[in-house]
Amino acid sequence: MIALPTAAGTLEPYTLRPPVTWARPEGPPAARIAFAAAHVVAQPSAANAPGAPAVLDWDATLRFRRHLWAHGFRVADAMDTAQRGMGLNWAATEELIARSGAAAAELGDPFTLLACGAGTDNAPDAASLDAIVDAYRAQIHEIRSAGAQVIVMASRRLAALATGPGDYRTVYDRLLAEADRPVILHWLGEMFDPALAGYWGSGDRDKATGHFLDLIEAHADKVDGVKVSLLDADHEVRLRATLPAGVKLYTGDDFHYPELIASGSHALLGIFDAIAPAAAAALAALDAGDLDRYHAILAPTVVLSRKIFEAPTFHYKTGVVFLAWLAGHQDGFAMVGGAQSARSLPHLAEVFRLADRAGLLPDPELAEARMARLLAVHGVGV
Numbered sequence: 001m002i003a004l005p006t007a008a009g010t011l012e013p014y015t016l017r018p019p020v021t022w023a024r025p026e027g028p029p030a031a032r033i034a035f036a037a038a039h040v041v042a043q044p045s046a047a048n049a050p051g052a053p054a055v056l057d058w059d060a061t062l063r064f065r066r067h068l069w070a071h072g073f074r075v076a077d078a079m080d081t082a083q084r085g086m087g088l089n090w091a092a093t094e095e096l097i098a099r100s101g102a103a104a105a106e107l108g109d110p111f112t113l114l115a116c117g118a119g120t121d122n123a124p125d126a127a128s129l130d131a132i133v134d135a136y137r138a139q140i141h142e143i144r145s146a147g148a149q150v151i152v153m154a155s156r157r158l159a160a161l162a163t164g165p166g167d168y169r170t171v172y173d174r175l176l177a178e179a180d181r182p183v184i185l186h187w188l189g190e191m192f193d194p195a196l197a198g199y200w201g202s203g204d205r206d207k208a209t210g211h212f213l214d215l216i217e218a219h220a221d222k223v224d225g226v227k228v229s230l231l232d233a234d235h236e237v238r239l240r241a242t243l244p245a246g247v248k249l250y251t252g253d254d255f256h257y258p259e260l261i262a263s264g265s266h267a268l269l270g271i272f273d274a275i276a277p278a279a280a281a282a283l284a285a286l287d288a289g290d291l292d293r294y295h296a297i298l299a300p301t302v303v304l305s306r307k308i309f310e311a312p313t314f315h316y317k318t319g320v321v322f323l324a325w326l327a328g329h330q331d332g333f334a335m336v337g338g339a340q341s342a343r344s345l346p347h348l349a350e351v352f353r354l355a356d357r358a359g360l361l362p363d364p365e366l367a368e369a370r371m372a373r374l375l376a377v378h379g380v381g382v
Helices: 058-070 090-105 129-145 156-161 165-178 205-218 233-242 257-263 271-287 291-308 313-326 336-341 345-357 364-377
Strands: 002-005 011-014 034-037 074-077 114-118 149-152 183-188 223-229 248-251 266-269
Touching: 002 345, 002 364, 011 345, 034 271, 058 074, 058 090, 058 271, 074 090, 090 114, 090 129, 114 129, 129 149, 129 156, 129 165, 156 165, 165 205, 183 205, 205 223, 205 233, 223 233, 233 248, 233 257, 248 257, 248 266, 257 266, 257 271, 257 291, 266 271, 271 291, 271 313, 291 313, 291 345, 313 336, 313 345, 313 364, 345 364
Parallel strands: 034 074, 034 266, 074 114, 114 149, 149 183, 183 223, 223 248
Antiparallel strands: 002 011
């Protein structure tokens, strides 16, 4: 039993449940393609302060990717879950892509195991569309050199410079025309990154969707799929129904993923980082046609996910890393950019409770001991 803080500022006793043993799948899910967007592990003894270059614990970072692969997931790397734009600078990202590609190659074809985000954070002061294209090209080159699939991430710099949908079309037309293998396009909503408001050239979501679809239809042979993170399930279902044949919808909706995956979406989710063992078991149940078990496994993870991704949503990485620490995947609760401080102690205490109820604390004694140390650092229970 451990006394945990509540949102009301009180302490309440909590008794952890016995651990759940999730059976590992024999391979990747058959019914859906499932990417887990992976976090990075900061070196706890390094100066990972706000604004400082990221220093990573490479052994722990790569060990976590092997954990995800072992549960049948593909890994989406160098994405927002890895703190792109929130502490992970381009130099560290470039090394992450190369190291993850090499780790994937130990298991098979990196293209089938790993997809990495290409953006423009290597040229934060790009002053023209040509410069933005060049920045994307440089990152795409690094990803393809690692053997991975390319995810064309939304660009803050393009969002700042674009004067309308035509500018987005100019940039993406050039990138897709040059793609040697099909890419994934990423639409990240402003709840994840306020700098991306009005992406695709309009603040009206229906108009933006029209521009997005026009682009996809013009390059359907170069687009493997689209990763949509708008937390709008109805919009995702409508978009999925209008995509050209062969273009996949990868849900990025960390609020509604069970029903969206069950109804036909593939997945590229940050929450899968935190719930990989349970999610793998649920996807195995889906493969077996056991929808009752699929939903029963995922239902408590949705409550957890909605807590982790609550507003301000872009701080969800803190909860993901916190759970990796509790589960024993890394030695410290430290993040690049000092982002471990982005959530309150009551928030983390509730994440602890919900993770336990979802069967995601494989060693309850370790999790309780680590939570107790965190509480003590904050002067709680001392």
